[in-house]
Amino acid sequence: MKAIFFTDVHLVSKTNVNRVDNLPETQKLKLKELIDVCSEDVDIALSSGDMFDRHTPAITTMNTFTNFAECLNIPFILCPGNHDLHGYNYKTLETTGLGYTCKLLKTYKKIKLFKQNDEYMDYDNFRIHFKQTIDKEPMKEFIVDRTTNEFHLGLIHDMVYNIDFYNAVTTYDDFNTNLDVVFNGHIHNGHEPIYLDDTWFINTGSVTRMHKPKPVFIPRYAMCNLKGEKKHWVVENKEFKCAIEDTFNVIEKRNFNDFISNIESKNIQTNALDYMFKKAKISLTETSFNKLNELYDEVR
Known part of the structure; x- marks a missing residue:
């Protein structure tokens, strides 16, 4: 079996402040690239959730x-991520955007959205x-019960990862499983x-970078x-060709800190916020000034 796996697309309707491109259009380009790849000798598509950002x-x-x-010509199997769910409540999945769209699609497309624990789907000699x-x-x-099929794959969206951070994950060394493959998302790197x-x-990491990632x-x-x-299976991460042009707003903290320190040392004779924005218009870059406007919009 030849499978394609991706995760954490986080589809949005508008660009956030951290991006300078048209983010919804960039996301469409990535999905188009996946469609093109799937048309070339791929049997099945898998995703570990967070298809939507909300x-x-x-x-x-x-x-x-x-x-x-609709453009995929192969079976598509996915599970919900935390962004697809309302408060991690799987019982209300069908009332969410992901649940609603998959319910409509499954009537005439080969799409499967997992919902229940121990749910599975068979494909040839594989059980997912x-x-x-x-x-x-x-x-x-x-x-899992391994007496049914030759190979067993797991699809999850969880804090299971190759390294620990803040004692908030289960590392692979400590993860107890008899699966042949664990497909996971959630952790974006x-x-x-x-x-x-x-x-x-x-875990290929997120399809969408909502801000400039580190690393x-x-x-x-x-x-x-x-x-x-199995040990000789060929599993390769492939970079999205269109993602190389992704660009980000980088708001430098030093720019803000120097500016705030400067105005705090002045003897202000007028409204402090008015004074700050008057000086900011002169001292800050356009990007930084717009960000400052956003931060103080509610109190001005």
Whole structure:
């Protein structure tokens, strides 16, 4: 089986302050690239959720997703992420943007949205399993019945990762599983494919960078050629070609700090905010001034 995997698209209807491009259009370009790749000898598409940036997306954003799903000519299996859900409540999934669009699509498209614990779908000699995420409780294990199919894949959206940070994740070393592959999202940096203790761990990171990431990475998807002996499966991260041109607003803290320190040393004879914005118009770059306007808009 040859699969394509991607995660954390975070579809939006407008550009946020951290981006200088047209973010919705950039996202459409990435989805178009996925469609093109899927048309070339790929059997199935998998995604670990956060398809939308909010559980109640705009109609135009839902249209972007449905147009993408309709153009795929292969089965598409996905699970919800925390942004797709309302308060990690899987019972209300069908009332969210992701649940609603998938319900419409499944009537005439090969699309499967996982919802229940222990839910699965078979494809050839593979069984694809799902397990729900619990808020603030990183998943510790994912054990399945291996007597049914030759290979078993897991699709999750959880705090399971190759390295620990802030004691908030379960590292792969401590993750108890008998799956052949664990596909995961949620943590946006992602990593290169890892084969550990007879299990492949795949997290490509987010398709969309909502701000300039540290460390910097180019968004990517994974091509998974799951044929032959498992340890020799070919799993490769591929960078989105259109993502190289992504650009970000970088608001330098030093620019603000120097400016604030300067006006605090002055003897102000007028309204402090009026004085600050008068000086800011002269002292700050246009980007920094616009950001300052946003920060103080409610109190001016």
